[in-house]
Amino acid sequence: MPLNERAELLLKLLIHRYISDGHPVGSRTLARETGLDISPATVRNVMADLEDMGLIESPHTSSGRVPTAQGYRVFIDTLLKVRPLTNDAIAEIEDRLYSDQDPQRILSTATDILSRITKFAGVILLPRHQHTGFKQLEFLRLSARRVLVILVTSDGGVQNRVLATDREYTESELIEASNYFNSTYHGQSLEQVRHILLNDMQHDSDEMNRVMKTAVQVAQKMFDADRVEESDVLLSGEENLLTVPEFSQLGKLRELFDTFKTKQDLLELLAKSMAATGISIFIGDESGYHALNECSVVAAPYEVDGRSIGTLGVIGPTRMDYADVIPIVDVTARLLGSALGTLDSDDIAGESVS
Amino acid sequence: MPLNERAELLLKLLIHRYISDGHPVGSRTLARETGLDISPATVRNVMADLEDMGLIESPHTSSGRVPTAQGYRVFIDTLLKVRPLTNDAIAEIEDRLYSDQDPQRILSTATDILSRITKFAGVILLPRHQHTGFKQLEFLRLSARRVLVILVTSDGGVQNRVLATDREYTESELIEASNYFNSTYHGQSLEQVRHILLNDMQHDSDEMNRVMKTAVQVAQKMFDADRVEESDVLLSGEENLLTVPEFSQLGKLRELFDTFKTKQDLLELLAKSMAATGISIFIGDESGYHALNECSVVAAPYEVDGRSIGTLGVIGPTRMDYADVIPIVDVTARLLGSALGTLDSDDIAGESVS
DNA sequence: CCTTAGCACTCGTATTATCAGAGTGCTAAG
């Protein structure tokens, strides 16, 4: 069931039209739109075909047609010409991303950029720390039984956590411990470190001296806590969705915001995008999540050193201007990747992970 | 213009009734409600008086009456009997707040508690670090020109920031610097430290050795950055407001969420509450912020060691059940204070701030 | 002087009817 040229043209025009003014579009309008000398009746025939193929539908017996998720899919995959960003726009994104040194803040800047430019919600799947390198671990004694553990990763990220310890450690024990730890695990990936730690815990503790045990125990706790953490998704600009006419029913909106709050579904969806290469687009119910029924998600992984470490994207109504949104997501992902990469290469020679 | 007993009773009943079902309440309903043998006409006379006093108003010429902001004010100040929390409920809040060691997370748990229980939005003004004590500053060399600065405060809080430095510092310089810094400023309040730092910068640098300068410069940067930071307000449960009938107009809602996003107004409002003692309640436009027109904010400062260090509260529609919300805010503030205080006293003897 | 019954009046809301406009599907002719 290949589309002939005219059907393609009409589908494309219909979607453009629908995206730009949001009303179902009828045969007369569409006939005028083509520029060709073609009558509404003819258009109606073609539209009937498109409807049979499941690409468009009419909300009511007699109002114009509206694209279905499948219609958008065909449109995006085969008909869409994206509208590249101007150099100015690119430079502006770049400026904002490069104006900070702290990876955590850069990431949140990225979602902010996405939501501000698109006027929808920006979302980002934070880097999975398993794939980044271990760089440094420091212990700071806060009080008798509370130790602050600071983990520095090769991408310049810093995490800290206050741990309640089982027994009291002295200042010097902790220093020794961190020295031991840093020299032992230097240059490994976090994933590897975690594995080794697990092993070390299984070997009976006799082989290890007390200091090693200290370090391992404390670090183990830290890694454990890190795994549980579900703050892996950052969202911003949700408020933009309030004024999107598609979401004018408060019930829908509530459902959507609840989904945003738990983040679980978003996380899974973005994980899918990360597994793919390039831009992923989930249209309407394609995502499989009920709350995202009327939403589309445009996402792209961002890479450092040629490896995808996370995904960012935009969540908006299915009726969004893909030609605009796609390049924005694309460019932001690239620039974010290189902004993070820059931090990386800023490391002292010899400390980068192989 | 004092209210006689019957007028008070009627105002109270009217507000209760309005709070519970949201419809303007008329004379017949109210007459029935009293239990007294009183006719609707009599009630109407009283209502007319109350309207003259500005305590109630009718949305339209002929529908029942609704309390005005001023009416709520009188109600809350003189007529309201709060509904204390059950011991179970208190214990539950306590459990959640005490189940964590990290002040940052405890604070965010607090807003979560507020929003979950009240079904409105929870908000918290984070502790003003100026008033807490300085405890420890550590420098960690990340790369040639990037230093991680870790500031530990006496309340157990940890802040870290990556700084790009003007020149390269060696590992040992940094250690010396932090030693110098920690011994010099030990036990001072952050406020004091900041002041001394400012002074130190003004004295011509000749009097200071290089290490001192290092520490001061880096710390100065850190404090500066901290001051600018406007992440002083934490909000949660905004999505609860989506289903509040009062906010069914998307325009209003959008305005509200924008206010939430910038946080500036909330910050000012909560600052007012912190200046007061005990529960503050801002009803409707009393707050002075247009977006909060139809909202009330119930807030209470939380104290550690008898000193208010922040404020938490609930943002909901003016028509909220104050009898429930007030004790929730009150109890949460108290428990949060003591939860944070516990962390404090956990410090090793001699390290607490006088 | 306070209370109350009665009554006319005002609005808001829901229901219904009506009508114009937009669009469709079908048929038959070019």
Place this chain on the structure above:
DNA sequence: CTTAGCACTCTGATAATACGAGTGCTAAGG
């Protein structure tokens, strides 16, 4: 295959209507 014509459907706006709830006022009664 295209197109004109036509009957039909459905939406949305507008107006008419009726109804219910509630008010304010007045006048009578305690």
